[in-house]
Amino acid sequence: MAAAAGGERNGGGSDGAAQRRLRILSGHLHAPPGTQLSANPCRGRAATAPSAASQSRVFPKRRQEILKWNGWGYNDSKFIFNKKGHAEFTGKRYQIGGIVFPLLKEWLEKNLGGSLEHKITPRASLNISEIPPSIASEEFLQDLQMTKIPYSKEAESRVFRAHGHCLHEIFLLREGMFKRIPDVVVWPECHDDVVKIVELACKHSVCIIPYGGGTSVSSALECPPEEKRTIVSLDTSQMNRIHWIDEKNLTAHVEAGIAGQDLERQLGESGYCTGHEPDSMEFSTLGGWVATRASGMKKNIYGNIEDLVVHIKMVTPRGVIQKSCQGPRMSTGPDIHHFILGSEGTLGVVTEVTIKIRPIPEYQKYGSVVFPNFERGVACLREVAKQRCAPASIRLMDNEQFQFGHALKPQVASIFTSLLDGLKKFYITKFKGFDPNLLCVATLLFEGDREKVLQHEKQVYDIAAKFGGLAAGEDNGQRGYMLTFVIAYIRDMGLDYYIIGESFETSVPWDRVLDLCRNVKERIARECKEKGVQFPPFSACRVTQTYDAGACVYFYLGFNYRGLSDPMRVYEEIEMAAREEILANGGSLSHHHGVGKLRKHWLKESVSDVGFGMLKSVKQFVDPNNIFGNGNLL
Amino acid sequence: MAAAGAVARRRGPPVYSQKNITSKKKYDFEDILEERRKASDLRYAMKCYTPVVYKELSPCKPSAIKTVVLQSEQVQYVVRQLSKETGESPDIIQEEAAEILDEMGHSMHMGAIRFFAFTLSKIFKCLFRSICVNEDGMQKLQQAIQEHPVVLLPSHRSYIDFLLLSYVLYTYDLALPVIAAGIDFLGMKIVGELLRKSGAFFMRRTFGGNKLYWAVFAEYVKTVLKNGYAPVEFYLEGTRSRTAKTLNPKFGLLNIVMDPFLKREVFDIYLVPISISYERVLEESLYACELLGVPKPKESTSGLLKARKILSEDFGSIHVYFGQPLSLRTLASGRINRCPFNLFPRHIPQKPSEEVQEFVSEIAYKMELLQIENMVLSPWILVAVVLLQNLPAIELELLVEKTVWLKNVTQTFGGFLDWPDNLCANKAVRSALALHSNIVSLVNGQVVLNDKEMGPGAPEELVFKQALAILLCGSYRNQLLNIFVRPALVALALEITHSSRKEEIYSNFAFWRDVFSDEFIFFPGIPLKDFEEGCFLLTKCDAVQVTPQQVFVTEKGSVVISFLTAMFRPFVEGYQLICRYLSKEANEAFTEKQFIFGVRSFTSQLLEIGSTQCYEVLSSDMQKNALASLVRLGVVSRRKMNDGFTYSVNKETLNKIAGMLESRIPVRKPMAARL
Numbered sequence A: 001m002a003a004a005a006g007g008e009r010n011g012g013g014s015d016g017a018a019q020r021r022l023r024i025l026s027g028h029l030h031a032p033p034g035t036q037l038s039a040n041p042c043r044g045r046a047a048t049a050p051s052a053a054s055q056s057r058v059f060p061k062r063r064q065e066i067l068k069w070n071g072w073g074y075n076d077s078k079f080i081f082n083k084k085g086h087a088e089f090t091g092k093r094y095q096i097g098g099i100v101f102p103l104l105k106e107w108l109e110k111n112l113g114g115s116l117e118h119k120i121t122p123r124a125s126l127n128i129s130e131i132p133p134s135i136a137s138e139e140f141l142q143d144l145q146m147t148k149i150p151y152s153k154e155a156e157s158r159v160f161r162a163h164g165h166c167l168h169e170i171f172l173l174r175e176g177m178f179k180r181i182p183d184v185v186v187w188p189e190c191h192d193d194v195v196k197i198v199e200l201a202c203k204h205s206v207c208i209i210p211y212g213g214g215t216s217v218s219s220a221l222e223c224p225p226e227e228k229r230t231i232v233s234l235d236t237s238q239m240n241r242i243h244w245i246d247e248k249n250l251t252a253h254v255e256a257g258i259a260g261q262d263l264e265r266q267l268g269e270s271g272y273c274t275g276h277e278p279d280s281m282e283f284s285t286l287g288g289w290v291a292t293r294a295s296g297m298k299k300n301i302y303g304n305i306e307d308l309v310v311h312i313k314m315v316t317p318r319g320v321i322q323k324s325c326q327g328p329r330m331s332t333g334p335d336i337h338h339f340i341l342g343s344e345g346t347l348g349v350v351t352e353v354t355i356k357i358r359p360i361p362e363y364q365k366y367g368s369v370v371f372p373n374f375e376r377g378v379a380c381l382r383e384v385a386k387q388r389c390a391p392a393s394i395r396l397m398d399n400e401q402f403q404f405g406h407a408l409k410p411q412v413a414s415i416f417t418s419l420l421d422g423l424k425k426f427y428i429t430k431f432k433g434f435d436p437n438l439l440c441v442a443t444l445l446f447e448g449d450r451e452k453v454l455q456h457e458k459q460v461y462d463i464a465a466k467f468g469g470l471a472a473g474e475d476n477g478q479r480g481y482m483l484t485f486v487i488a489y490i491r492d493m494g495l496d497y498y499i500i501g502e503s504f505e506t507s508v509p510w511d512r513v514l515d516l517c518r519n520v521k522e523r524i525a526r527e528c529k530e531k532g533v534q535f536p537p538f539s540a541c542r543v544t545q546t547y548d549a550g551a552c553v554y555f556y557l558g559f560n561y562r563g564l565s566d567p568m569r570v571y572e573e574i575e576m577a578a579r580e581e582i583l584a585n586g587g588s589l590s591h592h593h594g595v596g597k598l599r600k601h602w603l604k605e606s607v608s609d610v611g612f613g614m615l616k617s618v619k620q621f622v623d624p625n626n627i628f629g630n631g632n633l634l
Numbered sequence B: 001m002a003a004a005g006a007v008a009r010r011r012g013p014p015v016y017s018q019k020n021i022t023s024k025k026k027y028d029f030e031d032i033l034e035e036r037r038k039a040s041d042l043r044y045a046m047k048c049y050t051p052v053v054y055k056e057l058s059p060c061k062p063s064a065i066k067t068v069v070l071q072s073e074q075v076q077y078v079v080r081q082l083s084k085e086t087g088e089s090p091d092i093i094q095e096e097a098a099e100i101l102d103e104m105g106h107s108m109h110m111g112a113i114r115f116f117a118f119t120l121s122k123i124f125k126c127l128f129r130s131i132c133v134n135e136d137g138m139q140k141l142q143q144a145i146q147e148h149p150v151v152l153l154p155s156h157r158s159y160i161d162f163l164l165l166s167y168v169l170y171t172y173d174l175a176l177p178v179i180a181a182g183i184d185f186l187g188m189k190i191v192g193e194l195l196r197k198s199g200a201f202f203m204r205r206t207f208g209g210n211k212l213y214w215a216v217f218a219e220y221v222k223t224v225l226k227n228g229y230a231p232v233e234f235y236l237e238g239t240r241s242r243t244a245k246t247l248n249p250k251f252g253l254l255n256i257v258m259d260p261f262l263k264r265e266v267f268d269i270y271l272v273p274i275s276i277s278y279e280r281v282l283e284e285s286l287y288a289c290e291l292l293g294v295p296k297p298k299e300s301t302s303g304l305l306k307a308r309k310i311l312s313e314d315f316g317s318i319h320v321y322f323g324q325p326l327s328l329r330t331l332a333s334g335r336i337n338r339c340p341f342n343l344f345p346r347h348i349p350q351k352p353s354e355e356v357q358e359f360v361s362e363i364a365y366k367m368e369l370l371q372i373e374n375m376v377l378s379p380w381i382l383v384a385v386v387l388l389q390n391l392p393a394i395e396l397e398l399l400v401e402k403t404v405w406l407k408n409v410t411q412t413f414g415g416f417l418d419w420p421d422n423l424c425a426n427k428a429v430r431s432a433l434a435l436h437s438n439i440v441s442l443v444n445g446q447v448v449l450n451d452k453e454m455g456p457g458a459p460e461e462l463v464f465k466q467a468l469a470i471l472l473c474g475s476y477r478n479q480l481l482n483i484f485v486r487p488a489l490v491a492l493a494l495e496i497t498h499s500s501r502k503e504e505i506y507s508n509f510a511f512w513r514d515v516f517s518d519e520f521i522f523f524p525g526i527p528l529k530d531f532e533e534g535c536f537l538l539t540k541c542d543a544v545q546v547t548p549q550q551v552f553v554t555e556k557g558s559v560v561i562s563f564l565t566a567m568f569r570p571f572v573e574g575y576q577l578i579c580r581y582l583s584k585e586a587n588e589a590f591t592e593k594q595f596i597f598g599v600r601s602f603t604s605q606l607l608e609i610g611s612t613q614c615y616e617v618l619s620s621d622m623q624k625n626a627l628a629s630l631v632r633l634g635v636v637s638r639r640k641m642n643d644g645f646t647y648s649v650n651k652e653t654l655n656k657i658a659g660m661l662e663s664r665i666p667v668r669k670p671m672a673a674r675l
């Protein structure tokens, strides 16, 4: 990535930093000429042939045409081992396309006991005969037909929407099949379409599961196997327009199905951004963010999703819920937005959102700091948070994750760079007495006008120096961010070599961060051993967000499952144990991934019986017949 | 000392687990003095000592630890708090904290350790025939030390316990612990400092009210423990047991060492029960005197030096058994609420919740029960039991016969016997008698207590001497009691219940268990488990038959039953006498001191005129236990006054309980107790 981004080393400028990051994320952006900002409620549904407008959307209704049906991201983009046995990223969408990562193979061998000899060739396509047939109610379909809202019972489309991106879901796509999948997929194109669909669902007693970008990592999209009613997957992807941009108040009114990359690109054309950048932003949607209480990496400047939304419109079985004005803050009893935020598709469909926007910052700069050990690093982040001077993003990777990131160093073209690199490594590990097996690195991203960024940078590096931190360059920083964004692609590659991996997260008060990280990693190691995992697991963590009163900690867990007869059960037990450990260490059930079905077992104790009862009674009022029956949370 | 005697055989039911009870397991003990008798002590003292350490340890000098403690949030918090409460400046309080820490902190020093390695080698070789250590335990401990912080929990029978343990650990190249020692040691100037340098840290015996002391102390222990600087060692019993019966546990220190785990400051902590069994306890006669109210000599260096005369005596063997290290995490899993501390800052002192207190208490009892289980029992203990039931004299042949009989019962009950298999029973008993010739003698084929040698004296002097001999002997018998107590209380219940209905027997059992729960170690709560364990063991030696509704004594069983009741009779009678004293004499409120004095003179008179033979009631230990028990039963009420507690008798309840204690059990003369 460093080399890939090399051309832009000098750090952007007025051409739009967010744009640039987007390009880094997805070099594929063939932005459609003149995307129109339409205020029309619905686009011409009469036109049956694909119009220019529909082509402009990044995601077609048949998403499998460009996205993997059994893994992460685009069909043409993946990590492979090339003929020389080196890891390489395919395709031209991303700037890392065609780049070779010579260190990755060794890292995989050393840290996970992976081997190129032990390869699984997954099946090439879905076996249609295995797919549960649609049991969609004919009466419902007839009524649906009348509305002219597009829908499909095609098997592949239904399977595509039967899952998110949890490990077990991807594993099942490769090695088995879901017991229950949606019976029909509908593509409403506007708020009113959704109103109609929900009405029909109530009339025919049909179960609706809203589907945004499908990036859920909490089993939120899985169909409850015992659901006997028709299950409708309501795909919001066609509701993807920006209705208006209000430059006076710096807000935009947007349809909830818009994917992150489209939203930022389109706002960018007007010189704005939301600044909300979850690592899944290429695919995840505005509605999905609201429904899961998502968090973006730059929340220090822009806030988390709950700070960003000004107005939400949601269609429920009881009708539409929304506030009557767009006041920036209100004291009108409990904030009804907070019933919607994090409702995970259990109450209704978010259709439109007014979201804050900001002018695209003039300047953006990555950075990194190396610390002698994790303890010092955490102390530094704590101090940065205390002084409230956190840059747009600041993350602290532990030694394991640092080494993982290091394995993603691309092959360098010039001898010169490699020499410099070598020197730098030498400097860090030898001169300063840093132990390469203890040191850890903080990655930084600054944003703003140039002068302020440079000032800010100095302030942060000065604090870091007090904790023994040494500035370690922009590349290291940028590579750190690249890691988090290609991680899902890397997981897919691992799956081809008996390596399964997943991530999970929590939030925790500052004083418990170190204990929690250490104990969770130790618990994982211990559980793996007890459960017969043959190779030591890879477990790594990073402090990925900072707050006044605590931090968000993010874990990676991966292990080689050769020799295990039921790797998924083993994995699930280990993740359960890790979660128990997190809770016992004062961590929360989730900082941003949500509860879904994966973690609902712990929700009651997390929010107390009374709290749980409150949520239940809201559900009971809003959706007494459980139309939104994805079974999340409660 | 040949390894022959060092191989002990055991049948091991951990009390409360009825599985594997027949599975025999051999433990290999190694006599570490054997090597010392052959090789140079100096070289041993100077050997290269590089113990394995905790895997996450970053080494730290004792002085640096003190700084860490003083700067810790915990101590700082209390300093600020006290400053606010008292108006004193924080600096002064901080200064005070530093002083406390200086008084308390250890300063482990290799030189001192080598000095002890040398001198203790000399002394131990003089005093003891062997020091036998279970090697597998050492290996497990070595493993444990590397994995997690370790707490060593030895039994406490002698001053030399902790020196002995450190000596053993040094011999095996294991990390030396820091040890919570009573501050009275500091009275011995040179020795105190030497001990400090060998890893002891000192704690005041009472610091209940002193917040600063508590904070500094707790933080000190936790810092040492959680950073893995050294294993922490302390005595659950709190003090040396003068009776050789395991004392009920104290919870303060256990609370402290469990805290880092409960707050998840460490991943886990290992608790290691250690049983140190002395064939002959150095302080045996001192203890007996103390129990009879002859004041305990202050620990002073000169006092210790006078003890030099004991260097010429033979104190037999010592067995040190290192139990399986127990993971606190495993013990806690599913047992206590996952996150009891999530809602408080961890550095603010918090009274442990009821749930936590209960858990701590269970762990304490569990550890003590494990200590008891792993105590090595010498033949002499069996001899003492038999002898005390056959006073004033018993023929040697009969003694041997009964001892062998008792040996079998003991093994059935899971006692960890060190019986010399290479000797015939007669020789084994004789050698036991020889080792304890200060207590017993063989006169014309009769075995007798040495209680009359000093010739006739005043009646009270005779009583005293007799009591001394009996308490001495009793301190060996006592070592068997905690293994026998469950079947014995069932036996007692069987004797006094006029039916074979299990329910009734159980209710009598539960009564006695309750009465004696200060005297013997029972796992808190659940008397039913104890009852079942007792029945089970009695069934194993064919003494009873148990059906779902009933318990019958078998024909053969009555021997066992009456033996067991006789074994515990001194306690039953002692408590009866104490109740009688209370109903006759205690009309006004009294202090513990007055109570002890009163019981002593009341019972002395009875003993002088021969209307009771229960000399053990003169033991202050029994008196205090009985008082505590009577408080618990509501017979005596306790009130806190300015200068300690005062007690007053609740006559009505007394009559009731005394009735229950008295009427049901026929008080036979000890003489009549025959097998």
Ligand SMILES: Cc1cc2nc3c(=O)[nH]c(=O)nc-3n(C[C@H](O)[C@H](O)[C@H](O)COP(=O)(O)OP(=O)(O)OC[C@H]3O[C@@H](n4cnc5c(N)ncnc54)[C@H](O)[C@@H]3O)c2cc1C
Binding pocket: A164, A165, A209, A210, A211, A212, A213, A214, A215, A216, A217, A220, A221, A236, A256, A257, A277, A278, A279, A280, A283, A284, A285, A286, A287, A288, A289, A290, A291, A292, A293, A294, A295, A296, A297, A344, A345, A346, A348, A349, A350, A351, A488, A592, A593, A594, A630, A632
């Ligand atoms: C590689 C990767 C990286 C990720 N990084 C981040 C990150 O940085 N920060 C973060 O917060 N999360 C992250 N996630 C998690 C996930 O992207 C978020 O939960 C995201 O908000 C889900 O949005 P989505 O549009 O994909 O929703 P989906 O996955 O389609 O749905 C998620 C849930 O929301 C409901 N839902 C979706 N749309 C609507 C709607 N319009 N109305 C009502 N309910 C709806 C669904 O029913 C489902 O219950 C990551 C996931 C992956 C796989």
